[in-house]
Amino acid sequence: MSSQALYQPAESPATPETSASKTVPDNRVTPMMAQYIEIKAANPDSLLFYRMGDFYELFFEDAEIASQSLGIVLTKRGKHQGQDIPMCGVPVDRADDYLQRLIGLGHRVAVCEQTEDPAEAKKRGAKSVVRRDVVRLVTPGTITEERLLEPGRANYFLAIARRRVSDTQWCYALAAVDISTGHFVLSETDGAGLSAEIARFEPREILVPDVIHDDPELAAFWRETRASITPLSREGLDPASAERRLKEHFGVATLDAFGSFSRAEITAAGSALFYIEKTQIGSRPVLNPPVRDNAGAALAIDSATRANLELTRTLSGERSGSLLATIDCTVTPGGARLLADRLAGPLTHPGLIHDRQDAVASLVENGDLRDRLRRILKRSPDLARALSRLGLGRGGPRDLACVRDGLFAARDLGLELAITPNLPKELSGAAELLQSLRTDVAERLAVALAEDLPLLKRDGGFVRAGFDQSLDELRELQQDSRRFIAALQARYAAETGCRTLRVKHNHMIGYFVEVPQNVGEDLLKEPWKDTFVHRQTMAGAMRFSTLELGELESKIASASDRALRIELGLFDTLAQDLIDLSADIARAAEAIAVVDVTAALADLAVRLDWRRPTIDTGLTFHIRGGRHPVVEAALKREGAAFIANDSNLSGKDAGHILLITGPNMGGKSTYLRQNALIVVLAQMGSFVPAREAHIGIVDRLFSRVGAADDLARGRSTFMVEMVETAAILNQATSRSLVILDEIGRGTATFDGLSIAWAAIEHLHEANRCRALFATHFHELTALADRMPRIANATLKVTEWNGEVVFLHEVVPGAADRSYGLQVARLAGLPLAVVERAKTILSELERSDRESPKRALVDDLPLFAAPVRTQPTQPKRDPLREALDGIDPDQMTPREALEALYRLKAQQ
Template identity: 60%
Template sequence: PPARAPPPTPGASAPAPRAKRALPRRRAGDRRGSLLDAIDCTVTSAGSRLLAQRLAAPLTEPAQIGRRLDAVNVFVADSAAREDIRAILRGAPDMTRAMARLSVGRGGPRDLAALRDGILAADQALGRLSALDQPPQEIAAAMAALARPARALAEELSRALDEQLPLIKRDGGFVRSGYDSTLDETRNLRDASRLVVASMQARYADQTGVKALKIRHNNVLGYFVEVTAQHGDKLMSAPLNATFIHRQTLAGQVRFTTSELGEIEAKIANAGERALNLELEIFDRLCGQALAIGDDLRAAAHGFAMLDVATALAKLAVDDNYIRPEVDGSLGFAIEGGRHPVVEQALKREGQPFIANSCDLSPTPGHKSGQLWLLTGPNMAGKSTFLRQNALIALLAQIGSFVPATRARIGIVDRLFSRVGAADDLARGRSTFMVEMVETAAILNQAGERALVILDEIGRGTATFDGLSIAWAAIEHLHESNRCRTLFATHYHELTALAAKLPRLFNATVRVKEWHGDVVFLHEVLPGSADRSYGIQVAKLAGLPPAVISRAKSVLAKLEAADRGQNARALVDDLPLFAVPSRAAAEPAMSKEAEELIAAVKALHPDEMTPREAMDALYALKAKLPKG
């Protein structure tokens, strides 16, 4: 994941890179195919969020990383505990989200139920974790967090909340019968009144002889008697009009009310409103109890997330054969049998193996700084994959995860810089090459000795010799000034000659094999350098017309006759290593006239001069300027 910054202002210090560039999503914006998607085996939303946060902010303290690795190691070794905890976590609700909604007054009965279930799940998890023999510090911290919420709240919520809960508290009906006697009495009155309405409807139907008579309700009229239009005149005639009072006539119905119905409606409305108000009072009281121990509940939610991440990374390690890395405060960087976590999973789904490769950027004997690997080889051979996999392994190690390798020893990386791929930013007036240079400038201005830098194809977006010159100078700067651990992939084979002059520069290449005019990619990284890029073979694989391929081969044969490699080796001998002239040497010598002019200006005393004297001095200085 890249950590890029805008170009520095001339004369000013370069700005710090934006740390949250290391987001767990692809450049296209979706999560599928990203590192987070490849390693996320969490079973809760809180665990997934915590894993994403750790990816965006890896640790730089070996002791803290070691504590996280210890927690993962426990669940790697104890598969039964891992699966039991994951089963408990699957049933645990998202307490963090529930607390957030309750805190801002937007919570509902289901949020209270989530807190209840979360506390009960915490008790289950504690019971299972207590069987561990001397749990490491990270797991012990999670256990302490899970033990904080009072079980009394869960018991109170279990007594208060019904089995079926509405989404919104205003709907009512979420308090269990028997929890509050006053509420039960009010509900009985409300329900009994409704039975009275049903019996009243039957009595009115017998009284009027209208079997289709109904007592209905709406928010405008309240309760009313409704008959069809053909029976409306009957109810409006004596003697029934003494009982039934006309309210409304519609196309097919006539509506009436009675004094008895009005009295019953008042009782029903008061009972229903009173029951709802009592439930809302109970909800507010329970919500207040939960918010009073909000810190404990949030701590428990974080404890769940910590356990989820630890067990998820342990499952990943077991399923995909990851190993525990050694992380220390050195400048070491030695990875044996490293694999790209995302690409490996994609190949596994297709039934294909991933070719593992090793990388050692550790300081060599006699040198205090890490190595700079110059990687050459054809397109499609795996150079970019190799660069990224080593960066991702370092990132995984520093979030406290096992890594895809057979052995890994990583000295703390304080900054991870990446210059990979091609993209423009035309809306801000930046071409593809300008974006490449902006990102390269950020790396060269900011990378320190503890940084890890991966660069892919620097200088390819401009003219050949311009690009070669930029890449040449960048390698020298990384070697002599930044002195950081670096992987530098390039198609400029001339750069491999620098290994003769730069002691920490190591040439590596990706192995390929030609077979009947085609190229076979073996994806193995070996010491050495490539003498060609096989670009025409790759173009053929891409489907370029045969006429284009034939013409390209003809042109290439003529260009290779110039033997630019020999010229590059001669150039290394001609250019002194890192020959950056000083500013004094770079500027031309000052002329005698300029020296006299400076001396005349220094002799002036403006505060002591009259306006006339100042004008005379100005004309005198002008006269000293060189003619023309």
């Protein structure tokens, strides 16, 4: 449908103000526009969806923004202070589609509805404006509509507060709330871990007090984050007000039953509730009591590492191709969200990890139980989000059915688990919750709800016949009326002799008799003029009303209205019954998700031959036959096999560093990433793609892989690389795992070599962490001879008939070259360029043989002593000084050849 056809200005008897604007001089404000301006002034930071009949209208700048964002026609409506009023609109019944697009573009929307019957407005005068008010603010972090949400992704918003711990340090508290499911989580972190903690929740919106938003040290972060940032004033955000708001919301006298919270956490939680009250305007979502995440309970993964490893999204922002998409075998929306949550925040407590592993192992071993559970789970809809919509007053008949079906699935899961002996801790806990759940409400819903349910409760017809006697009587009256209309039409046709006479209905004049115009002329005369009262003359037809039709219409309208009122009353009663059980239903929804994730990970392990890793508190890191899960899945689709590789970074008091050299396209980056992903999978409680894995708990995971720039912040590829490397070197501990790829390659050769060299030394001497370091600086392999916890490894490659063959096998040792020319030829570089490069390479290698780089490296003082000693001054060497002044990366082939001749002349 074209945008021109999509939008037509509202024309409704509900808005007597539509004609008022035409009679008021240009220099005056119409009553309708005065109302609009007043409401808009109260919501200046939102696009105002102003309800007029069957459309939400937007005016002035809002209309211009929406028109451009949605691709709909911008028109005008009258004048305001002598100027045309820009206007556009969207149909009410399709508003969700447009809201989704606007929210996706970062806009906020205030939904303004008519709050009184138009008939009441008319009683105040012909030009009276129907009362309207904003009933809801729609923001990225507070949407609940099914069509606006991703089923398998949580929709968190974060509220942030902080407290000072020293003159130079702050502690930050985060309250993460997903009102679509009721999840409410509190956590604390220091300034260095703030970005990692925010990245763990992947929020759609962040509430930031003005004092934090304007902090110069954080201002750049708020500008650059992908989440929508909403600044908050200080008013009402103090700990005392926040604590009072929390107690009132949950109806408790003290927060002690929920746990021990810091003042900053209470402030953040209170700010979150304040925002919910502000956006939901009188509606009260079903929220779980806040749960505290203990500091250090989750593996810290900063946003750069998450992006590099493509945990939940690829670098292009797509879910497909990510680790999450590869391992997600869940069959319920709640299970998919829990899996994503566990992947985003792997555990650091071995006991809790073992509990999850035990549950997965039990379903790996008991395939029949796993299959039965998954069959039941497939019948379980999104229980948590349906309950949330009902609690907010936005639910419909299908949400009632959703909760009904979810409760029945919970009952069946509980019965299945009840007859299974020796359940592990995680599954037995879920079984207890499911078995204790009341199902009498679900049984009542099964009796009450019809088979085919409308989307909206206002449409009626969702209560099953036989459930309510008074409703059945009114429905029978409606049916009798329809039969009477048919009989009346037949009688009128017989009496007038007009076989084409029809009794019809529209919203303007109600029921009427329609006949061809020639027959209508006769009905205006005796003996029919007293029976048929003329209403309208159409092109080729005339319309009449009768006394009998008027009486019948009144009876039908009365029966329909009364029937709908009864249905709506029954809906409210049934919804309230569920809301009264919301705490139990929420716990059941969580238990269903736990069972789903456990069964899905067991199914994954069986199908892909994943094994249970050993997790302990040591510094072991030993993987046999490790594989990259995403790459392996892609190769399997193409019918190819993945080459598995071992990795050993184990140490007693400090981790080892594996220095990896090898050809381009040999698989270094894949090898780096697969070891990091195995850690994430292991600590989230999953089996892993390896023959065997023994991992000492990793507290922080760092990844610097690949090349990217950040032009918006004025950062080159090399600058981004250095910023991320600095974060790693400043934060990694002896329990961390670090993977680094090609550090220093973005600048001149000797600059880059020196940076990579110093970074390895710092990792070895200061951080003392487990690390994988891939490089093309072959000179660095000499470090393995001089530092005890560094070992060399390389990717095997062979040549066959002049072609390079990558074997993707990691073996001990160092590479002798990078095979860059062969890769360049495979990439399609012109043959002339490749041949010329061979010539230049031959000259460079000959020069190197005559003045070897190895000798240069051996002479450098940093290799002769640990980094903690002072280097001695090398002897002056003019040839080396000339070499230092050459930057090969910035030279043309001709310039490089000329430089070689100059160097040769200095010998």
